[in-house]
Amino acid sequence: MGRHSISAAVKRPGRRLVLSIIAAFAVVGIVGSGVFLWVGGYLSPLFAAADMGCTDPEQLVVVADPSIAPALADIAKEFDAASEECVATEVKSQDSADTAAVLASGNSKADAWVPESSVWLDRMAATATSLGQTAPSLDVRESIASTPVVLAAAATKATDIATEPVTWARLLGGTLPAILPDPEASAASLAGLLALRGHSSPDDPRQFAGAMIELGKSIPASTSAAFGALGATDQPAVVITTEAQVAAYNLSDPAEPLVAAYPVDGTVALDYPLVVLASASRDADAAGDGSADTAAAGVASRSELLGAFEAEVREAGDELAAAGFRAPDGSGALEIAGVGAEAPAAEQALDAAAQLEILRAWGVLTLRSRMLAVIDVSGSMEEPAENGLRRIDIFQQAAVGAMGKFSGEVEMGVWVFSTARNGDLDYEDLSPIAPLADAAHMQEIAGIIQSLPARLGGATGLYDTTLAAVQRVRESYDPEKVNSVLLITDGKNEDENGIDLDTLLAELAKIDDPTKPVPVIMIGFGPDTDLAAMQRIAQATKGAAYSASKPEDLGIVLVDALSQRACRPNC
Template identity: 40%
Template sequence: MQPNTPAGDNAPTRAAARAAQHRKRSLILLAVILTLAVAIAVVLGILFLRGAADEPETAPPAAGECLPSALRITSDPAVAGALEAIVADLPGSGSDCPDVTVRAEDSAVTAAALAAGSAPDFDVWVPDSAMWPARATGQAELTGVDAADLVVGATVATTPVVFATTEPTATALQTEGAGFATLAGRTVAAVLPDPATVAASSAALLALQTALGGDARTFTALALALDTGVVPTAADALAAAAASTTPTIAMTTEQAVLEQGDDAATPLVPVYPADVKPAVSVPLVTLADASGDTLMAVDALAAAIADAGDQLAEYGLRDAEGNAAPGSTAEAAEDPGAAAEPSDSANQAEVLRTWQILTAPSRMLSLNDVSGSMLQPATADMRRIDLFEQAAVRAVNSLSADSSLATWVFSSRRIGGQDWQEIVPFGPLGDPAHKQRTIDTANGLDSLVGGGTGLYDSVLAAVQYMRDTYVPGQINLVLLNTDGYNEDDDGLDLPALLTQLEALRDPAKPVAVIAIGYGPDTDQAALEQIAAATDGAAYQALQPTDIGTVLVDAVTQRGCRPNCG
């Protein structure tokens, strides 16, 4: 039998039990509270996500509220007036709201600054065509410039590209169903605002290229013909078309025609092309690093423009879909045919690059074979040298006055051991004396004939000379005319020449060889390899009638080099 334990000895045990029980109840209560807290958080999270899904991520300010951010807008002058009117009516445009400013600047100027790497001084850019941001980005990439990253937003306005002309000419063109393809017939003269600064002109060039089915030869011929009718601005083009005494069109926008007003001495009317119907589109362009508030403000601006069809119409513009405002002048003049289509911005920028290459002044060294074989007959009544002379004169007359030309000849050992000889040094074709001297020399090449064909050394010397004297901003090329194959056993062979040409290659200073082989004895394979090594082109002319085609094709190469098909 165990001895009885005194009652006083159980007191600590009972106290400990009560404390443990209290702690247990506290832990249970804490667990319940935590469970409730988690449940509440989950419910609130679900409600928040549902609410976020029901609301737009960046809802624009309600009517009467201020924009969330100030906006600095750089706009083309063609759009600036309409924008200023729309901005003045923005919700919450009072003095206590963030400023919204509109600065007018030609789109070409803004694009050039961006392409050069200048820091943008705008929050939103409104060019008169989506072509300009594409051009700015493309130019920066070509030159390796670290330029601002642009984001091209939705189109907010458009205007069709039209032929502006007098009423009588318009009636005749509409009767004929005239379009861009009919320009090849040369039934009317065309005046073109400078495509380098006027977006409607590059859109027209793209439409012309499309209407011709991509025929590079015909497009080149027409582009070079249009170059003679280029004027600085749309206003100049309208004035030239109005003043012409023969049927003439100005390629411009519907907006430009409508804005000439009734005060013009000879009012012009728009003719809508019957085949390709281009339109220039006006986008809102922002920066990739724009803040959320700025993007919300731009969204509010876009919404305001979408609701401002009447204000756009007051400035000769149509809405984003190409619709004219009811009762507007544009609606009254609207083409009954298919609606205009906005020009593809990337292709429009590319056709502008092609135009600038085609119309850039040439700096051409004409390298002419005068070996003894040139006296052999090419046709029943013409020697090979006669073909050469025709080609040389045609080449001189195909170049613009701001081009420059030099004439070299080559055969074997013309000057000691040297195969080539300068006959006429470089000079501008705008100088009548230099042009005449060059033509006289071309017509007298038969007096220089003699010796073998020192081809490879002469080609290398010509390319080296052009590289050493390279002139930026011009098309630097060698026009090689030959009837045979290399006969200089003491000089370079073909592999050595190609190695040397490859070493001279510089994409920043391209010098292409355009080689023309005359007659059946030409080493055409060698000419093709020489041309390929310089990103040029090689042709063969067997008949006098081939010369014109060859020269046009040679010029065409300027628009696609070095990736010509």
């Protein structure tokens, strides 16, 4: 089994005395007349500097992503101790998403930032624009480390996963279940989606969209939660993450270690740029307060100290490797259980524009929906399809597959319709709109799908049903969700006693409320549908109309219906 598949079997890591563990041990000490928390031998970097005879240290503040902050904190402590200057360097651990938001609002007081990826710089600028702010001036320097995107597996299930080559193609095809931490908060997840898109078919955009829909069905609260879920799944699965995160997890001596699977069809890597935050202006402010004299006396400026700290970090390759990071160019050997000694070649995931485009698509595909599914059960559904089965049989198969594309957070109800289905009404309410996470509700819908052949009869009462469905969804509108009607039919309106198309369109215009949009997604399959009428209805509700030439195409057009929500009505 080569290193490009799954790394060698995990050996349980031994316990190590590292500074971060020592720092976690705290005792209460009395200082002066107050009670303070004494951590790692010092109350703070300022007290550490004072203990070394430095009574008025220059304090540097470096904000770093939690994945690399512990390693940088150790390097900072060594830097302060070895420096001939009076300096106290504080490394603050903060999620890159939070730091990007703080910077975008113009409220950061830090001297430097080490994000999880360069893509956070573009996301920060985009956030600033959305807030009406000018993006802060940044001095973006070269990366101090890198780590490839990998697929993490529980050690006890790694052998099952490696029965065939580990590839992105397996994720796209659905043969290798995967868990994806929220890419809104994780650059590793977003870069993983970039790699996944790079291996999808350029001729079939539905393939990548379908994979994102599947990944979005269950989004863990964090990468740690995703790792914890691996051991709990009956079916072998992987988490899209980074090699450094696998290394950090295994160094914590977990009950169930992980192994890093390196896709044989290639991967991407995250960079960790060092970003200097307006240090020049802070130096200028300090000079105005009289520090120019100290500078003339040979005391280092803040920017000089920051430059010295940067040099220290770039010389600390061994310390960063011990924490699971590769050199900026991807080179370097690791000696950590669960990851390969040498990493495969990986392209830097630096295409920020592509990643932001993927993020927008992800936001659309994972919008939580509140949907009323309206199913045609007219007599024509008895007619044979191309493969010899009845249309209703093919629809049942497609419906089961389509249901699997929705997460438990989606709310769905079910109507069926045909003329005079329920007294004078053309529609029958079989299940209320409720969360699919409710097992009883999900079972009820599955039972309805199975019962459809026994419900066939009558003609297609399309227009009355469409109007009633829009009214029903708007009556119980939830502003926190995408409220819509999904109507599936194999025919055209045949209700001579009901409203006509012009009346339907007029009524839809009358009840239209821009604050409570209810788009109608219409899917027609078979040769008898009236696509022109469906398109007019879709346009009136800012929905979409699709024609599936064969009933088995239902699952394909459903992906389109979900993936194009953001561009309607101009898709």
